[in-house]
Amino acid sequence: MKKLDKLIIRTFLGPFIATFFVTLFVLVMQFLWKYVDDLVGKGLDTMVIVQLIAYTSATLVTLALPLAVLLSSIMTFGNLGESFELVALKSSGISLLRFIRPLLLVCSIIAVLAFLFANYVIPVANLQAKSLLYDITYAKPAFNIKSGVFFKDIPDYTIKVAQKDKDNQTIHQVMIIDHQNNNAMILADKGQMVLTANKRFLYFILENGWRYEERGNRGYTVPGDMIRQGFKRYTKAFDLSSFAFNRLNMDLFASNQQMLNVRQLDMAIDSMQKAEKQFSKTVNSYVTVRYPFFKWKDSAWAASAPPLKEKEFVAIVPQKSMRNVLERAEQTVRETQSSLDQPTLEYEDKHNLILMHKVEWQRKFTLAAACVVMFLIGAPLGSIIRKGGLGTPLVFAVIFFVIFNVFFMIGEKMARSGVMYTWSGMWLSNIVLLPIAGFLIVKAMNDSQLFNKEYYFRVIQKVKKFLEKFKKKKVLKAI
16 A cells, blocks of 8 residues: 555545444434433433443444535545545546555445445444334323322322422421222322332322222112221322333234344245235235136137127126116125225235335435445535535535435335335435436546636636726727
8 A cells, every 4th residue: 555545545534434423423413302202201211311322323323424425525625625635646547546446445445434334333223223212202201299290100099199298298287189999098198209219119198188988889779988087197108010111022013024034034025025016916816716707808719709789798698687687786895895905005005114124225225326326426515615624515515425424214115105216216326316426536637717706707807898898899880
């Protein structure tokens, strides 16, 4: 490796690492902002939040890499152009293509690593992240009794306290309704809430109250017995196991297409396609047996037979049997339609599932290849704008990444809906950006002033002078 290659690689790696972590941080913050309502108020441990962020960060790596490559390549070549190092290299006979060759090799290695990461690491991270997020989303809010509000989150109990002191333990005017025991009611003037160390049980230590309970034939003509018991001190225990954060079995999520690698996706797609073909054969056999004329639809007999007109049909069927025939035909059509509606829905669901698996298969390659495409855009773009730092490169990087993301989402949606082939839909963003990359490379090799303000200022001045001369000529001709 020559010194020039080492220089350009060292210049690129610093901004790449920095922009990668910044981009990853922004994407993780976007995820947390999206699910903040599901995370707040659940009483989650710090370790659970850390695990969720770690697994989510792993799933976003392949999306952060293309933007990091784009931004760092613009910054690298922009800094070199701003310090006139690119001019010195070109004047010494080194072409732009030779200059970007080592970075193209580095970005190709990054693309291969991105694919391996997407194929072997992200499925596991997706399984952990999706299952953990599901458990968090459906977990109950943290135990919190508010003053003057009926609290019903504890199963089979309703609790109300009129006042709660600042220590969050002393409560006044307590009412507890036990729905398991004929709506037995406990009223107390004062009490203390004590939570066990493992947060499994909550004890209400009540003072100066009454317990009301109805026993006997409640609801019948003979009234039951109303029992009232007074107490100076009474302890009531509540089981808070329903508020504990519990993890479901992750095997329930393992069959999702996002949790599979390429080999597993191939096996799943193959088995589903076989089931789809068998499903079609079953439906066809049902129609063929029920309607014998179905087997003649492509025969020579159907082509040579004269078409049956409405008048001939009326002439064949006797008038007295016409109504019965038409009702039987209508009933048969309705039965057939109702029999085929459910298989049609099942077929659509299975076909959509196949499309989603194919989309996920293509995604692993598309995002990896996007690293190379983004570099082919960023390198010539940086050499054209010749601006270093984070300001101007960030603006152009955001613009092209938005273009990439928009076409990526449009292509994915069209591929999922079957409007486009899965390969063409998932590769749409790269297909759109490749010609732009080629155009920028040609402009950079020819030292184009595509983004130079002075160039456009000079063009505008020339246009103004031309228009002024044109007006003068018109005036002279009029005179």
